[in-house]
Every structure is written in structure tokens, then in C-alpha cells.
Amino acid sequence: MTLLTANGLHVSLGGRPVLNDPSFHVGEGEFVGLIGPNGAGKSTLLRAVLGLIEACGDIAISGQDATSMSARERARRIAYLPQEREIGWPVSVEMVVSLGRAPHRPAFAGLDAADRVRIEEAMRRMELQEFRHRVSTELSGGEKARVLIARALAQDAPLLLADEPTAGLDPSHQISLMRLFAELAGEGRGVVASLHDLSLAARWCTRLILLDKGAIVADGPPADVLTRERMRSVYGVEAYLGEAEGGLLVVPLDTAAATAVSEGE
């Protein structure tokens, strides 16, 4: 089943076009890495799909026109991890994670047993049980990121959109998170994550969408999308592409340094 279809999106911000007609779809079981240089429009694309900014074009969520959905209905179908990791109030970690259940409950209603199961599961998956009573605003950047990811997991939506979810996480937590997203996809959900670590993206994502200047320049299996030519034309760098543990390894090269060394020989 197709969880998300976006057709011909156009967004202008500050009088400048930021999204130039991208069209794509995300199905159940897909872990899609949204990649591209700074300013390519990745966050804008995610925010447009969520209805957080005005966009022209068609967006369907689980086959239903997104414009006909209330914000609450949308939040039951799409969980979102924003790029900003700020937590506004000095409340406990458990309280922040429990906010993920809000779209499923009538306003001001307490948590029921099913909510509590989801909250515990989300905290377990993000290794936060020991943190449950800590004040969320007093955590480190990476710990806060894990709390906000747990809040998105507690939302228990079929589709998860995550904006740079690995930012601020140490290597071990980066890998655990990518494995978790792959597991969520394996359970039949859809995951779309904007990522700058191309090796992580290539290793774990089932598909990559490469965005440049608001347009999709490639969409497909990681090894097809990440070529030396695209690293050059889109990111403006030479890159070493190799293989490690069954995944593609992408190492951007400092060409100025490489040239200096070879000229000195």
C-alpha cells in the first residue's frame, strides 16, 4: 500500500522557489533516505508533506487527499521528528514521550493501558527507561534527540518523517537508530529520513531520493543513486566509493589536499 504520494510540489519561501516540482511516493516497508546538500529543500519537503507550510501540488496520505484531513488525523498517520531538538518545558522525559499519544486521545483525556504500552515500548527502543524521571530540558543534546525520537515512535503512525534524526547522536546510537528505522520498515511502516551521512544512508535505507535545488535528481536503490558523478555534480566533491560489510561506503575527499600532495611529488 502507498502511504504517501506527492505530486508536483511547489513551495516558495521569502519570494524564492524552494521546491521545484518534486514527485515521489513511499510505500509500506520502505526506508527512504532523503539526501542532498545544505539548502536543497529536504526539511521544506518534509514540512510541506506535513502541512506545516503551504505548498502547491497534490499530497495523498494512505490514498486520501491530505487537504481533506484534520491536523489530528494527519498526526495519527504521520509521525514527525523535527530538525530542531529544543524541548520547550522542563517536564519529565516520560511526559514528553507521552505527548506522542495526543493524536490518539480525546482532548484532556488521561492515558489508557494501550497508550502506556506504546510509551513504554518507545522508551525501551530508545533506551530511555533510566531517564524517565529526568527533567528533559536538563539532558544532553543527543539524549534530548532520543527523547524526541521516542515521542515520534509513541505516536505509532504508519509513516515516520524524521529530519536529520542521527544529528547529535554518537556512532553507537546512530547505528541503533538506523537499525530501528529499518526494523520499523520491516514491520510494514514507511520511514523517510533526511540524512547527511551518506554511508549510513547507503547501508540502511532501501531507497534514496537525492534532492538538489528543490528538485529530485535521482530516486532509487542507494548504489544507483550514489555515483561519483553525482557526488561531483550535486555535492561538488570528489568521493571514494567502496564497500564495507555489505554496504556502500561513501567518503568525500579533500581534493585540494589530494592535488597539493600529488603536485608535491
Ligand SMILES: Nc1ncnc2c1ncn2[C@@H]1O[C@H](COP(=O)(O)OP(=O)(O)OP(=O)(O)O)[C@@H](O)[C@H]1O
Ligand atoms: N522561512 C524561510 N524564508 C526564506 N527562505 C527559507 C525559509 N526557510 C528555508 N528557506 C530556504 O529554503 C532553502 C531550503 O531550506 P531547507 O531547510 O529545506 O534545506 P535543507 O535541504 O533541509 O538543508 P540542510 O541540509 O541545511 O538542513 C534554503 O535555501 C533556505 O535558506
